[in-house]
Amino acid sequence: MFSERLRIILEKMEAAHSRSGRAKEDRCELIAVSKTHPPEAVLEAVECGVTLFGENRVQEAKAKIPLLPSRCRWHFIGHLQKNKIRQALPLFDLLHGVDSAAIARDIDRIAQESGVFPRVLLEVNVAGESSKFGFQPSQLEAQIDELLALSRLHIEGLMTIPPVAGDPEHSRKYFAALRELRDRLQARAGLPLPVLSMGMSDDFAVAIEEGASLVRIGTALFGTRSGKTWKPSEIDSLDE
Numbered sequence: 001m002f003s004e005r006l007r008i009i010l011e012k013m014e015a016a017h018s019r020s021g022r023a024k025e026d027r028c029e030l031i032a033v034s035k036t037h038p039p040e041a042v043l044e045a046v047e048c049g050v051t052l053f054g055e056n057r058v059q060e061a062k063a064k065i066p067l068l069p070s071r072c073r074w075h076f077i078g079h080l081q082k083n084k085i086r087q088a089l090p091l092f093d094l095l096h097g098v099d100s101a102a103i104a105r106d107i108d109r110i111a112q113e114s115g116v117f118p119r120v121l122l123e124v125n126v127a128g129e130s131s132k133f134g135f136q137p138s139q140l141e142a143q144i145d146e147l148l149a150l151s152r153l154h155i156e157g158l159m160t161i162p163p164v165a166g167d168p169e170h171s172r173k174y175f176a177a178l179r180e181l182r183d184r185l186q187a188r189a190g191l192p193l194p195v196l197s198m199g200m201s202d203d204f205a206v207a208i209e210e211g212a213s214l215v216r217i218g219t220a221l222f223g224t225r226s227g228k229t230w231k232p233s234e235i236d237s238l239d240e
């Protein structure tokens with residue numbers, strides 16, 4: 001049951017928080033990653049008090065979000081394609097996956113045209129994996145001033161997805177590296193970058209110990225994903 005899985009996760013988050021010795025106000029927030037799951041599953045989560053959700057496909061989110069209560073907040077956690085920026089801006093409170101200076105400039109320009117000030121996180125490829133999106137740490141240090149100068153973007157912090165590991169302890173050094181990079185960028189730019197989005201179903205407790213402010217949890221809450229994105233059924237779409 002969702003409520004039982006949620007209770008267990010909140011308990012583990014609380015325990016990790018206490019172990020980390022972080023201040024009470026410095027709370028880590030849970031993002032329920034609802035990608036691929038139907039609106040009914042999200043509604044069950046809402047009924048258990050969850051209101052912050054993560055999606056990684058703009059089309060899927062665009063179809064799903066209007067079917068859910070307006071008190072829900074949505075974060076985009078995927079790789080944003082240039083041609084989806086305009087549609088993504090009104091849907092999401094925070095864009096986690098800003099993974100290049102080029103996409104940051106595109107978002108800035110489209111935000112200007114749309115009259116909005118999007119909140120974003122910069123995605124860092126901390127392990128330098130060739131298969132992954134994201135800034136290399138040294139590249140981000142070189143480009144941070146230029147990125148912070150983009151007048152429409154509220155850059156609030158960093159996000160990372162560490163290499164897949166069997167043991168959550170293997171993620172620790174990557175989470176610590178993201179925090180240390182954030183501290184260096186902050187000192188250098190003289191601007192706060194308070195948000196660290198790190199930790200998923202298997203390693204969120206370690207991420208909280210290393211300073212995560214947002215954990216993105218899918219499988220441990222909603223169960224395994226089928227792999228396919230959710231689409232409204234044909235009957236629903238005929239109603240439009």
Ligand SMILES: *Cc1c(COP(=O)(O)O)cnc(C)c1O
Nearest residue numbers: 033056077200201216217218219
């Ligand atoms: C799918 C996804 C998650 C959730 O992963 P789980 O292992 O199911 O908790 C977290 N972050 C990102 C960026 C994702 O794409």
